[in-house]
Amino acid sequence: xxxxxxxxxxxxxxxxxxxxxxxxxxxxxxxxxxxxxxxxxxxxxxxxxxxxxxxxxxxxxxxxxxxxxxxxxxxxxxxxxxxxxxxxxxxxxxxxxxxxxxxxxxxxxxxxxxxxxxxxxxxxxxxxxxxxxxxxxxxxxxxxxxxxxxxxxxxxxxxxxxxxxxxxxxxxxxxxxxxxxxxxxxxxxxxxxxxxxxxxxxxxxxxxxxxxxxxxxxxxxxxxxxxxxxxxxxxxxxxxxxxxxxxxxxxxxxxxxxxxxxxxxxxxxxxxxxxxxxxxxxxxxxxxxxxxxxxxxxxxxxxxxxxxxxxxxxxxxxxxxxxxxxxxxxxxxxxxxxxxxxxxxxxxxxxxxxxxxxxxxxxxxxxxxxxxxxxxxxxxxxxxxxxxxxxxxxxxxxxxxxxxxxxxxxxxxxxxxxxxxxxxxxxxxxxxxxxxxxxxxxx
Ligand SMILES: [Zn+2]
Numbered sequence: 001x002x003x004x005x006x007x008x009x010x011x012x013x014x015x016x017x018x019x020x021x022x023x024x025x026x027x028x029x030x031x032x033x034x035x036x037x038x039x040x041x042x043x044x045x046x047x048x049x050x051x052x053x054x055x056x057x058x059x060x061x062x063x064x065x066x067x068x069x070x071x072x073x074x075x076x077x078x079x080x081x082x083x084x085x086x087x088x089x090x091x092x093x094x095x096x097x098x099x100x101x102x103x104x105x106x107x108x109x110x111x112x113x114x115x116x117x118x119x120x121x122x123x124x125x126x127x128x129x130x131x132x133x134x135x136x137x138x139x140x141x142x143x144x145x146x147x148x149x150x151x152x153x154x155x156x157x158x159x160x161x162x163x164x165x166x167x168x169x170x171x172x173x174x175x176x177x178x179x180x181x182x183x184x185x186x187x188x189x190x191x192x193x194x195x196x197x198x199x200x201x202x203x204x205x206x207x208x209x210x211x212x213x214x215x216x217x218x219x220x221x222x223x224x225x226x227x228x229x230x231x232x233x234x235x236x237x238x239x240x241x242x243x244x245x246x247x248x249x250x251x252x253x254x255x256x257x258x259x260x261x262x263x264x265x266x267x268x269x270x271x272x273x274x275x276x277x278x279x280x281x282x283x284x285x286x287x288x289x290x291x292x293x294x295x296x297x298x299x300x301x302x303x304x305x306x307x308x309x310x311x312x313x314x315x316x317x318x319x320x321x322x323x324x325x326x327x328x329x330x331x332x333x334x335x336x337x338x339x340x341x342x343x344x345x346x347x348x349x350x351x352x353x354x355x356x357x358x359x360x361x362x363x364x365x366x367x368x369x370x371x372x373x374x375x376x377x378x379x380x381x382x383x384x385x386x387x388x389x390x391x392x393x394x395x396x397x398x399x400x401x402x403x404x405x406x407x408x409x410x411x412x413x414x415x416x417x418x419x420x421x422x423x424x425x426x427x428x429x430x431x432x433x434x435x436x437x438x439x440x441x442x443x
Pocket of ligand 1 (some may be wrong): 107108143
């Protein structure tokens with residue numbers, strides 16, 4: 001079973017620490033096996049912690065900074081300072097690189113990825129969030145289908161003891177065939193206190209029925225009345241364009257049917273709405289016809305769920321994917337999506353990093369690094385990719401306290417062994433991940 005373990009940053013660097021404590025956000029009904037170990041650890045966040053020696057890229061657009069100290073207190077950043085404040089505990093990160101934790105504007109938290117021995121729904125959801133975190137993904141907008149328990153996890157995450165990724169939720173995806181159906185789902189989500197509403201306007205390459213526009217309008221109206229933004233799943237440019245005019249707050253997938261027109265690009269710029277590529281989602285639809293190369297990648301294997309590897313490796317499953325007409329269509333769509341991404345970036349449209357990871361076959365954490373590669377392949381620079389995955393994604397989701405390493409924000413950051421600014425592959429050289437200043441368990 002994957003234990004939820006917080007190591008205080010200070011203790012981590014002192015010695016091999018034999019104990020830990022469960023996250024204070026544990027629910028009262030957590031199994032007894034999760035009870036705190038009998039080792040005394042001071043409360044995290046008491047006093048300042050100074051992370052020294054690393055080169056820091058703060059996500060604001062500034063260049064790498066040398067000789068600065070990242071100072072955190074009570075889980076939040078006090079600032080990048082020239083000196084270590086008196087009395088601060090020091091975490092020596094000499095020779096390392098610090099970047100803000102990655103923000104995924106389109107993931108799915110389901111509990112699917114927890115160890116099979118984990119039974120209760122809350123712990124299973126946290127298993128997903130721990131998996132994202134160990135790969136440097138420290139904030140996720142779960143765009144549909146998260147278990148109800150996720151809301152309580154979200155409500156408890158503004159805590160200096162947090163040690164898993166932050167999550168924001170959209171509730172059940174709105175995709176009804178009638179306005180009444182769409183309205184019922186939208187209102188139930190809004191009643192539950194979702195952060196976003198997610199609408200699905202797609203026909204699966206002509207194999208399904210697209211949500212009628214009257215239903216889209218009703219859901220949009222409900223969201224507007226509750227002042228909740230709407231994220232929209234699209235495939236076709238025409239639908240994305242229409243949704244921009246109807247007031248969508250996020251284009252949650254790439255336009256994949258054709259090259260984006262000047263008119264569409266202008267509408268993106270005029271509305272200021274962000275665009276989430278989710279390129280790796282396309283890969284997941286066709287790649288399992290054969291054994292993917294990355295099944296030999298140590299970076300994948302260090303946390304990959306074996307039962308899911310086994311499932312997608314079955315001969316029957318491979319044959320199914322190979323024979324799927326939509327899989328072939330989505331393979332073509334990937335190239336179109338990459339071409340469009342290049343055009344949109346060149347036009348100055350804000351690109352919010354997002355992957356659509358989390359559902360079956362879409363391995364959380366590792367898929368985010370595959371998305372980086374696909375963005376680079378599309379022509380984005382490493383710096384553009386990092387901006388998209390930090391401050392830009394945070395701004396697109398209207399999250400004020402993550403995305404950069406500025407005073408007042410949560411101390412969510414990734415420590416890398418290699419410099420990612422000129423080579424995004426270096427984002428894989430993860431030495432440690434911190435959330436609210438707490439080192440995330442990586443084993
Ligand atoms: Zn999705």
